[in-house]
Amino acid sequence: MHFHSINLSSLEFYFKKWPEFYLLVFFCFLISIRLYLKNKNQVLVHWPIVGILPSLLQNAHRIHDWTVDISNTFGGTIIGRGTIFRCLEILFTCDPRNVKYILSTNFSNFHKGSDYIEAFDLLGEGLFSADSHFWFAQRRIARMTFNSKMVRNIISNTGQKVVQDSLLPLLAHVAKQSSVVDLEDMFLRYAFDTSITIIFGRNPNYLSTSFPSNELANAMDDASEAIFYRHIVPSSWWKLCRRLMIGSNERKLAKARRTIDQLLAKYITAKREDMLAAKGSTEETDLLQVYMGLKEGEKDELLLSKMSCDKFFRDTAMTFLSGGRDTTGPALTWFFWLVSKNPIVEAKILEELKHVFLKNTKKGEKCSLRLTKRRLWVFDADDLTEMVYLHAALCESLRLYPSLPLIRRGAREDDVLPDGTVVKSGMMIIISNYAMGRMEWVWGKDCLEFKPERWIDEDGKLNHETLTKLNSFSVGPRICIGKDMAFVLMKSAASAMLFNFHVEVLEGQNIQPKPSIVLQMKDGLMVRIKERMLS
Numbered sequence: 290m291h292f293h294s295i296n297l298s299s300l301e302f303y304f305k306k307w308p309e310f311y312l313l314v315f316f317c318f319l320i321s322i323r324l325y326l327k328n329k330n331q332v333l334v335h336w337p338i339v340g341i342l343p344s345l346l347q348n349a350h351r352i353h354d355w356t357v358d359i360s361n362t363f364g365g366t367i368i369g370r371g372t373i374f375r376c377l378e379i380l381f382t383c384d385p386r387n388v389k390y391i392l393s394t395n396f397s398n399f400h401k402g403s404d405y406i407e408a409f410d411l412l413g414e415g416l417f418s419a420d421s422h423f424w425f426a427q428r429r430i431a432r433m434t435f436n437s438k439m440v441r442n443i444i445s446n447t448g449q450k451v452v453q454d455s456l457l458p459l460l461a462h463v464a465k466q467s468s469v470v471d472l473e474d475m476f477l478r479y480a481f482d483t484s485i486t487i488i489f490g491r492n493p494n495y496l497s498t499s500f501p502s503n504e505l506a507n508a509m510d511d512a513s514e515a516i517f518y519r520h521i522v523p524s525s526w527w528k529l530c531r532r533l534m535i536g537s538n539e540r541k542l543a544k545a546r547r548t549i550d551q552l553l554a555k556y557i558t559a560k561r562e563d564m565l566a567a568k569g570s571t572e573e574t575d576l577l578q579v580y581m582g583l584k585e586g587e588k589d590e591l592l593l594s595k596m597s598c599d600k601f602f603r604d605t606a607m608t609f610l611s612g613g614r615d616t617t618g619p620a621l622t623w624f625f626w627l628v629s630k631n632p633i634v635e636a637k638i639l640e641e642l643k644h645v646f647l648k649n650t651k652k653g654e655k656c657s658l659r660l661t662k663r664r665l666w667v668f669d670a671d672d673l674t675e676m677v678y679l680h681a682a683l684c685e686s687l688r689l690y691p692s693l694p695l696i697r698r699g700a701r702e703d704d705v706l707p708d709g710t711v712v713k714s715g716m717m718i719i720i721s722n723y724a725m726g727r728m729e730w731v732w733g734k735d736c737l738e739f740k741p742e743r744w745i746d747e748d749g750k751l752n753h754e755t756l757t758k759l760n761s762f763s764v765g766p767r768i769c770i771g772k773d774m775a776f777v778l779m780k781s782a783a784s785a786m787l788f789n790f791h792v793e794v795l796e797g798q799n800i801q802p803k804p805s806i807v808l809q810m811k812d813g814l815m816v817r818i819k820e821r822m823l824s
């Protein structure tokens with residue numbers, strides 16, 4: 290009440306003192322209505338004062354499809370204006386020539402930038418959100434670690450074990466009950482268990498028939514939702530909310546962060562205790578142990594001081610955990626949805642799996658080890674490398690549904706892109722992997738069709754020319770460090786599932802991407818599972 294009387298009386302004051310004030314308000318109102326009616330069906334509108342913000346807000350719920358509309362309307366590259374308060378110009382592109390230039394050829398001129406790093410403050414100073422020297426030093430260690438035979442074995446053994454001990458038994462259970470299950474939830478659990486096991490050497494058993502709740506996974510979901518909204522509203526706004534701790538979004542993120550920090554600290558302490566208890570043993574069972582055991586000579590000077598405290602291990606673990614969980618889970622869901630709509634592709638994958646299976650049953654005793662208690666079959670690391678068609682189908686699925694649909698950079702210096710677009714220092718660059726995978730001028734007339742064949746050459750091998758067009762893992766020096774790990778985990782799950790079970794997607798679902806940093810399904814994917822009888 291008090292508020293109302295103050296507002297009304299102040300307005301009355303203005304209206305009485307300056308009758309022109311009426312006219313001005315009325316005039317602005319009319320202009321806004323006129324502009325709105327004129328532009329409401331346009332893909333992107335530059336408004337006075339607020340720039341493209343209204344268009345962004347209007348399309349936030351379908352942000353990724355909006356990037357496709359923009360590219361189809363204006364071409365591969367366009368510059369938009371932010372609000373006048375920040376004088377920010379935004380360069381949007383999905384033109385492969387420009388993308389290659391930004392991410393690879395002139396990589397050093399396009400950094401992540403402090404604004405972006407701050408939006409992802411949850412990841413701390415980990416590899417994903419570091420720039421310059423500190424990024425370079427971390428990248429060197431990560432490259433060495435992920436390329437080592439030992440870590441490759443840890444990854445493939447973990448994938449195989451989680452599939453054998455958790456995924457297949459859960460599917461058998463669901464099939465027996467004839468119940469309906471959300472495939473996306475299941476794959477997020479699979480990706481969580483495999484990632485935590487690879488990073489910390491402990492399986493949280495989030496993927497199990499009782500579908501348990503997990504505090505860390507829940508906190509990560511809350512955090513990722515809140516981080517997405519940081520990208521929609523002006524950065525000055527969310528920073529103010531963060532400082533004053535107002536607004537549900539920032540409060541939710543702060544709470545999630547506390548939970549994540551506490552739980553990661555527990556994992557790190559447990560690892561240190563395990564390592565002390567196993568003093569003298571040289572066997573390394575997880576990424577954290579490999580990182581903690583790095584010898585002085587293997588560490589970069591810059592990293593030496595950082596690696597002496599747990600904050601570094603917290604940031605590294607968090608980076609690998611969100612890199613691993615939030616991407617492979619949704620990627621597997623889109624893959625199964627596309628396969629269910631394309632029975633010919635499914636038949637071809639099965640043909641390949643049968644071929645690999647029969648080759649191995651001839652090898653004799655090896656196979657009995659890989660049959661689970663219920664006589665379900667699990668493929669091993671050697672088998673996975675033979676699955677060319679499955680690999681191609683996963684690439685095709687990631688082309689249409691890239692787990693990270695947008696890549697963001699900031700320009701350090703003025704520059705000119707290969708298509709002639711002028712870049713000004715300080716510009717925000719948004720690359721849409723989602724739009725890039727759907728452009729007719731990049732992929733041809735059949736760009737919206739699911740065709741694994743486009744990734745295979747005449748000799749039946751993976752087509753290297755097409756592979757260079759895949760931007761779903763990015764390209765250049767900052768290409769995804771977990772790319773091979775992702776393929777191993779996705780192929781382990783997909784091969785065993787398709788070989789042993791038939792996945793039937795329930796009719797009538799409205800499948801669309803959720804507005805988020807990662808490309809998840811909005812309402813999950815409800816399916817029935819049936820045991821497969823292979824002839």
Ligand code: HEM
Pocket residue numbers: 416417418428608609610612613614616617620687691692693696697760761762763766767768769770771772774775
């Ligand atoms: C389908 C699965 C995956 C996809 C589509 C994917 C995609 C990407 C993309 C597009 C980037 C570049 C982001 C940018 O520059 O802003 C990236 C970077 C990264 N990814 Fe992945 N990723 C996947 C799986 C994984 C896995 C399993 C890990 C686990 C280790 C991982 C860890 C990382 C890290 C640490 C970076 C930052 C690398 C750097 O900046 O040097 N990713 N990923």
